[in-house]
Amino acid sequence: MKGDKWTLHRKTDGSRLADLVIYDSDFPWVNAKVEAPEGLDEFRPLFDAELALLEHIEDAVDEWEAARRRCGWR
Structure with missing residues (x-):
């Protein structure tokens, strides 16, 4: 891998x-x-929000899962 x-x-x-x-x-x-490439910049706020919530996932599981869905993760 x-x-x-x-x-x-x-x-x-x-x-x-x-x-x-x-x-x-x-x-x-x-x-x-x-x-x-530069095209990913439009999605950066979604990924940044998901990553910020992941750092404190024990306090925000539902919010983190919602952020993952907005990023398109399953």
Whole structure:
């Protein structure tokens, strides 16, 4: 898995948003470096909100799950 590259696509038209290069994993979690063209900037506030909630997930599980859904994560 380390070194694998996953691709993030826009749901509406399938266009490529970013590549995720795996640098570590501990099932079920995967750590990846995001290699993103400028097009991902419009989504940055969604990812930033999800990450901020993840840092305090024990206090905000419902809010974190809602943020993940807004990012398109399942």
